[in-house]
Amino acid sequence: MSLSNIAKNLKGSEIIKIAGEINELKRKGEQIANLTIGDFDSNIYPIPPELKNYIKEAYDANQTNYPPGDGLLVLRDSICNFMQEHLGLNLTSNEILVSSGSRPIIYATYLALVDPGDTVVFPAPSWNNNHYCDIIGAKGIAVPADADNNFMPTAADLRPHLKGATMLALCSPLNPTGTMFSQKDLEEICDLVIEENRTRPAGSKPLYILYDQIYAMLTFGGHKHLDPVSLRPELKDYVVYIDGASKCFAATGIRVGWGFGPEKIINAMRAIVSHMGAWAPKPEQVAMAKFLQEKSKVDKFLGNFKARVQKSLDALYVGFQKLKDEGLKLDAIEPMGAIYLTLKIDYSGKVAPDGTILKNSTDINFYLIKEAKAAFVPFSAFGTGDDINWFRASVGACSLQDIQEMIPRVGEALRKLK
Numbered sequence: 001m002s003l004s005n006i007a008k009n010l011k012g013s014e015i016i017k018i019a020g021e022i023n024e025l026k027r028k029g030e031q032i033a034n035l036t037i038g039d040f041d042s043n044i045y046p047i048p049p050e051l052k053n054y055i056k057e058a059y060d061a062n063q064t065n066y067p068p069g070d071g072l073l074v075l076r077d078s079i080c081n082f083m084q085e086h087l088g089l090n091l092t093s094n095e096i097l098v099s100s101g102s103r104p105i106i107y108a109t110y111l112a113l114v115d116p117g118d119t120v121v122f123p124a125p126s127w128n129n130n131h132y133c134d135i136i137g138a139k140g141i142a143v144p145a146d147a148d149n150n151f152m153p154t155a156a157d158l159r160p161h162l163k164g165a166t167m168l169a170l171c172s173p174l175n176p177t178g179t180m181f182s183q184k185d186l187e188e189i190c191d192l193v194i195e196e197n198r199t200r201p202a203g204s205k206p207l208y209i210l211y212d213q214i215y216a217m218l219t220f221g222g223h224k225h226l227d228p229v230s231l232r233p234e235l236k237d238y239v240v241y242i243d244g245a246s247k248c249f250a251a252t253g254i255r256v257g258w259g260f261g262p263e264k265i266i267n268a269m270r271a272i273v274s275h276m277g278a279w280a281p282k283p284e285q286v287a288m289a290k291f292l293q294e295k296s297k298v299d300k301f302l303g304n305f306k307a308r309v310q311k312s313l314d315a316l317y318v319g320f321q322k323l324k325d326e327g328l329k330l331d332a333i334e335p336m337g338a339i340y341l342t343l344k345i346d347y348s349g350k351v352a353p354d355g356t357i358l359k360n361s362t363d364i365n366f367y368l369i370k371e372a373k374a375a376f377v378p379f380s381a382f383g384t385g386d387d388i389n390w391f392r393a394s395v396g397a398c399s400l401q402d403i404q405e406m407i408p409r410v411g412e413a414l415r416k417l418k
Contacts, residue, residue: 010134014362014381021366022375033374033398033406035316038127038175038339040396045250045308048301050294054287055254067282069274070266071098071258075289079258082292083243087216088230095260097269098285102214102244102257104278107132108269109210109240109259110167114138118166118205123153125382125390127175127212141165142383147390150179150333151342155188162196166205171212172226173219173337176382176392178313180223180336183231190232197238209239214257215338217248217302220310223336237262240269245288247339250305250396256280256288309339312395312403316341319407328414339396343376346389350417358417360386371413374406 015036022032046052070076076093083089099105106128114120116137122129124142133140141161145153152174162168170189172181181189197206209228216225229236244257257280260266273279280288292298313335320332320343331344345368350358352371358364361378369375376393380386395403 006135006137010131015377018365018369018375018377021369025369025373030373032369033402033409035393035395035398035403036375036377037397038394039252040250040339041398042250042253044399045305045396047249047251047254048291048297050297051249051251051254051287051291054290055283058283058286061286063283063286065282067098067279067285069279070270071096071280072282072285072289075256075285075292076258078289078292079260082298083260085295087225087227089227089241089260091260092263094263095266096258097260097266097273098256098258098280099273099278100255100257100280101246101252102212102242102259104273104276105242105244105257105259105269106210106212107135108272108276108278109242109265110136110138111272112265112268113208113210113240114166119161119164120167120169121158121161121165122169122383123151123157123174124384125151125174125176125379125392126169126171127382129169130383138166144384147333147342147344149185150336151177151390152179152181152185153189154185155192158189159192162192162207165196165207167208167210168193169210169212170228171214173213173215173340175212175215175338176340176377176379177333177342178215178336178338178340178392179333179342180219181226183226186226186228187231190228190235193228193238194232194234206238209235210242211239212242214242214244215247216243218306218309218339219337220306220313220335225337240265248302248305254280254284254288256284308400309395310335312398312400313339313341315400315403316343316393316395316407319404323407323411323414326411328411330414339394341393341395343391343393344389345376345391345414347414347417348387348389353416361389361391362386364389365391367417368410368413371416372406372409374410374413 240261
């Protein structure tokens with residue numbers, strides 16, 4: 001059988017391989033603290049009750065035909081108000097595109113702006129940019145970011161790679177790290193893009209920014225979400241934002257995402273999403289529009305939800321710091337945003353009790369799955385080398401008790417290594 005070049009060259013997901021190992025152990029009756037998936041256990045983190053009721057009402061009212069290709073106007077208007085209220089972004093409904101989650105918006109951004117052979121620059125680690133580049137035939141440049149800057153890229157990191165590039169893909173809070181841009185760093189990157197665009201001849205393709213802020217509502221402590229256009233309004237014609245309800249309302253299965261940006265680009269993306277058939281289900285759109293209009297209920301849910309997520313992140317962070325203080329080769333970066341904690345488990349080259357040498361981060365991870373019943377995702381799944389012993393831990397599918405009980409098991413397993 002002959003397959004397309006895209007099908008032959010597209011890389012498989014390392015997370016799926018990890019899930020296979022976890023599922024096999026579960027089949028045998030093992031209880032695993034699964035901190036791999038960027039999702040929520042809906043029994044631990046259910047969607048807002050009002051949203052659930054509004055979805056049921058919409059189905060009962062037979063709101064089950066095709067929605068408009070760009071999303072219901074009432075929903076786009078509600079998103080405008082929500083973005084203004086929570087992030088200070090001033091939008092019109094014609095600048096917003098609704099789809100079945102945020103992934104079609106990301107894909108449509110690539111298709112609308114990037115031609116085969118164009119250059120897309122993105123940091124490593126980051127989520128899925130390499131795969132989108134493979135799908136459309138773009139030249140992806142993964143720019144390593146390091147722990148000294150919380151794995152967020154700097155202008156100095158990016159500058160050597162932006163000449164002639166078509167798109168810079170950024171995310172904050174970042175999947176997989178849960179870390180965020182400082183104002184200084186994001187301002188310097190914005191200025192770099194402005195500077196690059198000023199050098200380009202009239203009529204040539206500019207450098208665009210894809211800015212994924214799907215976790216913008218989930219920030220903790222003194223950390224504040226920042227975005228390019230708010231910092232540098234002159235970038236308004238060059239930034240496409242990725243956002244949606246999936247993460248901030250624990251509503252990953254509801255499939256209501258949205259993007260916004262320059263109307264001309266959004267119009268092109270609207271046609272792409274329409275041909276993909278990737279619109280959000282109409283009942284969910286009706287319900288989301290109604291829910292977003294109820295500010296007190298939205299704020300109440302967000303407040304309680306964020307507090308619970310932060311409690312789990314803090315427990316994981318404090319637990320790993322305690323193990324570090326006990327002499328284990330571990331580290332963690334403080335919780336900033338999203339549902340992720342960045343962990344360092346620096347045990348490459350160590351020997352397991354059965355004589356197996358842990359050669360890299362993948363080996364370390366599978367060892368902990370078997371010995372500690374704890375599963376993380378190595379940063380190698382997000383574009384780094386497998387010699388980088390940093391990991392993503394996602395707290396959305398584990399209870400606080402699961403996390404607290406897992407930490408001693410990790411310590412015990414690591415102490416067995418020689």
